[in-house]
Amino acid sequence: MGRKGFISRLRSQMPLQMMVWPGIVFMIIFCYLPIYGLSVAFKHYTVVDTFQSAPWVRFENFKIAFADKFFWDSVGNTLAISFLKLLIGFPLPILLAVLISELPSGRFKKTVQTISYLPHFLSWVVLGGMVINWLSTTGIFPAMLKSLGVVGKPVNYLVQPDKYWLIAVLSDVWKEAGWNTILYLAVITSINPTYYEAARIDGAGKLRQIWSITLPLMRRIIALTFTLTIGGLLGSNLDQTLVLMNAINRPKAEVINSYVFNIGLAQGDFSYATAVGLAISIVSLILVLSTNALTRRLNDKESIF
Amino acid sequence: MMIMQRRKRSIIHENRLFNTINVMLMLLLTLLIAYPVWNLIVSSFSDARHLTEGGITLYPKGFTLENYRAVFRDTTIWRAFGISIAKTVLGVLTHVFFCSMVAFAMSKRYLIGRKLYSTIGIITMFFGGGMVPTYLLYRQLGLLNNFWVYILPQLFSYYDMIILMNFFRDIPVSLEESAVIDGAGTWQVFLRIVLPLSLPVLATIALFNGVFQWNDYMTARMFVNREELYPVQMKLYEIIVQSQTTLMSNPSAGAVLPTTTRSIQLATIVLTALPIVLVYPFLQKYFVKGMTLGAVKE
């Protein structure tokens, strides 16, 4: 084929282009049109204001947020919890998905899968109450530790600030790990079984098969979820925080979401919340793009976007 | 020969060990998760008095169906079920189709303007105007108090599109090429080759979106006033919130009510999760290994 001109290339792609354009139109209407709402970050905006009436304050809201020592404390807590979640909660669903997929087919496998994602449906209002119950001095957790001989008398870890991060992370992983396996399972089940056949004939055991076939073929999806998880580092679970946080563990429990909620929204100060949200969005985007640039090398120079 | 046999035997051992450990691990995991969930289910069948006293472990105390009756007592809940089912089915079908359509095009590296489209999309994943401009937009579009507010804004999600796109890229190009040679057009390739080969990921997106549609009450709360358009979740939210007001205006009710706000919450969680749990087995068949490429000729 000779070098075609741009127009004729475009013309030959028309069916394809027309498949994308509705998506673009959608995004313009539903995502870009409302984006003027971000201007609230640069205004002094309260409940009674409209976008036109609220006065411009330029970068005031940002200055206020960034000069606030407690804001940075909450950033520290948020990052700590997010990193722990990454460390513990990111590999676990991958491991689980592989293990579940290797289970012999049948009722046991289906039951395990179903049960694993049930906690996803619990609301934090209820789950938080359950956690408080389990961790109380009369709850099962201290009782378990005592019977294992780890501690002398039952201790309530919710009143120990330095344990908060672990409590928050472990309870969240318990809740979401099963649900997060679903996406990985979808990828695993799409792997051509002839690969495994060939490996078996060549004398590879299960472990070798997983290492050489399953995991590499999950590379792309793992890179995707990893990148997006990095993008969510500055976020946190407001519902969980509001239930598990108390006056004693607050210094370690206050995250960006809850702090902004108390300072901003609870007082009808939308500007503060929007400004912080905007700053976080920008940082998250940068994180995602950088991670993408890094993981690209592992993915044959192909961006997941 | 002997070496191969020995090797084979050791591999069989290795596999058996692996399987045993795997099964045991999964059993442990299941128990770890199942116990609290079972506790929750059992609590939802217990009456308020025993619930507040605590101490329920493996079986209901003061067995009662009151918590569930509190939900179904309101006969408008059936209409709400209808709305929920309609919005979930319609929403999921349109969402999956729309997203995969865009994803298919975006999966082609030769698509002109791909980088531009991609930039437009990524930005939407991180920046949004917020509730109020959205409210004003819906108002202008006439989506307020309208069933389509559940469907239209959910047509497309760039995040879901990325997942689908990455998946489509893994489909061997040779399959498409041979189809084109056989005379297939773009849409035929999409509908007859790519989609059938992507059932697991389509099922996944359908599941995610379905769960979202089923659980969503914020849309109704912000954008809908008419009771006839409320989905089940909105009704359940109202019931929970109303149970708090019963106590406010009528403190003595707290003593006689066989339900508390907490007990009703437990029942609503079970009711919310139940349809998903019932529907999931139908989707599970798409998660069977190798089913997709079974009919493919290499």
Add this chain to the structure above:
Amino acid sequence: MSQKNIHNVRFSKIIAIIVVCVMLSIPFVSCSNNPSQQVDGTPSPQKTEPASDARYIPDPEKPAYQLDPKEDTTLTWYVNADWWNTDFGNDPVTRTIKEKLKVNIEFTTGDDTKLNSLFGSGELPDIVTVFDTQSVTAKKAASWALPLNDLADQYDPYFYKVADPQTLSWHQLEDGKTYGYPSYSNTVEDYEAGWLQPTDFFVIREDIYKAIGEPGMATEEEFLNALRKIKEQFPDVLPLGMRSFAGGSTGSMGNKFQDFLGVPLSNEDGTYYDRNLDPEYLRWIGTFNKAYREGLISDDTFADDNTAFEEKVAGGRYAAMFISGAPQLSGALQKNIAADPVCKYIAVDGPKSSLGNEPTLSQSGISGWTITFISKNCKDPAKAIQLFTYLISDEGQCLYYYGVQGETFEIDGNGKYTILPEVLKERDTNPDNYKKVYRLGEFCLFGHDSFPALHGKDTGIEATRQMVEWGKGKVKPQFLLENINPAEGTAEARNLTNINAQWATTLATLLRAPDDAAFDQTLEEYKTFLKNTGWDEIVKGFNEKMKANAEKLKLN
């Protein structure tokens, strides 16, 4: 282009066009589906009807709704809370409102975000109720609501006969006019009349109290001894409990306990007094800390959320406890009695100030709980102010609490109002249905405790009856301290939020201090924190507002 390609392009074109058309046609399709949608959302306020076109002549001696000939007005009413029951016309209370005032009310509910959307769209409903009488919404009412004074003058002078003048003047804005009317606004007279019930108590299980010999618990020695005896004789019970510290609140040990001890509300000269640092109060906190060190207070108390606390109350797990907000706990208290009447909680005098200060238990102040406005958009302000007048009047109060005579209540020989026995039975056995069918005690947006207190026969619940008795006469007004918080969105407001959160943490840490040195250090750290977080500026703001309050109260 090949045949195939043309075919494809056409196909794609068709799909694309269909999709775009569907999306663009929604406005047209939905308009016809949506009869209740406002046609034009421009924010131009309706002009109030000029006097010359008046439907009726207002009469200062008669409520205007009795004079207004107009049938069938529809008013939209927004309540800024999710739990509000939007039903109208199906129960005796709202049905009567509908008949007497010839009005149909459409309620909408929502939260601050929804409210803001309504402001943004320029489609404010006719009547708006919010729950914070000090919020920006309330304070800036002059920009979006109609002044009640003007409306009363023009349409319903009888309003002045039912609205309390102290309340009206307390809620005046800078232009001297009042825009919103609150519910549960208790004035000086209300406090002096003595019928206000406190909601905070120190209670102890009756059986335990008797078993340890009903000791006084007024001094620190007595208090600790009593707790120690409880621990000896009743090892399964937690000796002392308090309301949860969840969400960073001080539960019942902050200003509620200060009220108990009668910590002064202000300095002699009317300036701000930091009650948190009152020496008497801190000495008692030290006593509780000693109790904690002796194992008389459990760590769970600090970690529990509200639900867990209620569980303990219903199970009688605490021997003695400080409770605040008793009405919300009445369910749990009743359950406790139902399980075992002997374990009933009774209120006792408990800790007393060594300076002999009387308790200053607090109740809803003059600011009230909710506040309702008539917006500039209101299509029929005359009807709206008539509605206000009716609901505030004795007739409206009676309707709210008791319903319709003969249908839901009766007046007995002593002139006391009682709810009919069959209605009461329904209330006690089938509360959900009672709510739907009768809806007594729910339409609270203009409620005021005076009516049932003065006219009703006591039908209180058993669990709190003794407590209420104990509390009579102990409620004192705290008007000087109302609404002194800095304006929202200011640096002082943010600092104050952080200071309050830090105080809750400090208080909990003090209670759990392992020894005296740690106790003192925590306190010192808090004082330094105050200094470093702009406390002086905040106090200046407090003083200014307290002075303004004093002026307002003197004018009455």
